[in-house]
Amino acid sequence: MDRHIYPNEAVWHEQHAAQADRWQAPPIVEELKAKAREEGLWNLFLPASELGAGLSNSDYAPLCEIMGRSFMAPEIFNCSAPDTGNMEVLVRYGTPEQKERWLKPLLAGEIRSCFAMTEPDVASSDATNIECRIERDGDHYVVNGRKWWSSGANDPRCRIAILMGKTDPSAPKHRQQSMILVPFDTPGVEVVRPLTVFGYDDAPHGHAEVTYTDVRVPASNILLGEGRGFEIAQGRLGPGRIHHCMRLIGQAERALEAMCARAHARVAFGKPLAHQGALRHEIARSRIEIEQARLLVMEAARRMDAVGNKEARGLIAMIKVVAPNVALAVIDRAIQVHGGAGVCQDHHLAYAWASARTLRLADGPDEVHLESVARLELARHG
Structure with a gap:
């Protein structure tokens, strides 16, 4: 590094x-x-x-x-x-x-990919709402739907999408969905537009709205079989959530370092900012919060190793709430210490804040994870 x-x-x-x-x-x-x-x-x-x-x-x-x-x-x-x-x-x-x-x-790092789950027309925090259809037609499946926040879909190296859609709307609620591999050069796949995050387009990776219109892919592209979409999603999102949280701790650490460097270097009202009592308390709070968040992330990782992702789901839900909010708080304090410089392109802080804010939504919003924690806690005391 x-x-x-x-x-x-x-x-x-x-x-x-x-x-x-x-x-x-x-x-x-x-x-x-x-x-x-x-x-x-x-x-x-x-x-x-x-x-x-x-x-x-x-x-x-x-x-x-x-x-x-x-x-x-x-x-x-x-x-x-x-x-x-x-x-x-x-x-x-x-x-x-x-x-x-x-x-x-x-x-090998030769291609990139995207994950097509979220849809603009439904509340995708409840994935049973997904409307994209995956319908069997002989030796093929035909995909029709509209997705967005397909991160990486704008990258010309993106060659494959893992897409979640409904194969059987009449099946039990969590057996209606399936996942299928859709090569990105298949006719009917169209990247409609890049989506910005607080004005950032995140190029060259980016996040896209993508439509799938009569997209025909071989039946062999289905993952694990029809009706297994939720099972795959849970297996995928557990590790993905903890990875996001680990990276957020790194962002918070870098922001705190920037905050301290600025506090030593900047003089206001006749003395360095590092000697101002209010700022010193914000630095202390940041260190405490980062250490707490890191310990929780490490405990979630330990539990995943010891008992598996499913049994560690409570801790995974906890860190998915804690890590983005801690990172946002620390980055925000660092921005405040930098003044006008903190919100412009001269420092990494504005982009770091925008990126961290999206992670209170990505892989499930805070509210969904809080509900999961509450459900597990109430069951434990039931």
Whole structure:
């Protein structure tokens, strides 16, 4: 990170600004990916799989935190969402043929992918609302629907979508949905527009609205079989949520470092900000909150390793509420200390805040996770 990532963040921005196409990855990305792979710092996730680096969730947590400090780092080590979650799905649920065609190039960092679950026309916090249809037609399935927040779909390297839709609306509520692999060059797949996050388009990765109109894919592209969509989603979103939380701790740490550096360097009313009592208390609160959040994330990782993702779901829900809110609080304090500089492009803080704010919604809003925690707690005392 010190030798290759932080010094090249400015290079990334310079190269990206100079490109005619905002959706092309700057050349520095592939250069650094090659270095990371040469050093064996590659596919560090994937616990309990020989395809990864042999790390447990607890092993991976501090590494993910460190990568989370930089917007560009996760991709450099082939540890960025949504590819990590999609690779985990293929490892767990893919057929040998699906793994050969899609998992292999994803593990090699040769292609990118997206996850098509959220829809604009329904409250997707309740995934039983999903309206996208996956209908059998002989040796094919036909997909029709409208998705959005398909992160990475704008990237020309995005070659495959894992899509969730309804195969049988008459089945029991949680058996109506299935997941299917949709190659992104299939006729009928259209990227309608990039979506901005508080004005940021997040290019070249980005988030897209995508329509699927009479998209025909082979029946062999179905994952695990019809009606297994919720089962796959739970297997995918558990690790994805903890990865987000690990990265958020890294963002909070970097913001606190920036806050302290600014407090030492900036003078107001005749003395450095570091000598102002109110700010000192904000710094202390930030350190306390980060330590608490990290301990909870590490406990969730330990439980996932010990008893599995399903049994650790309560802790996963807790950290998904705690980590984004802690990161937002710390980043907000850092912005305040930086004054006008904190909300402009001269510092990473404004973008960090926008990114962290989305994670109170991504992979389920706070309210859904609070409900999960409450349900488990009430059942324990029932």
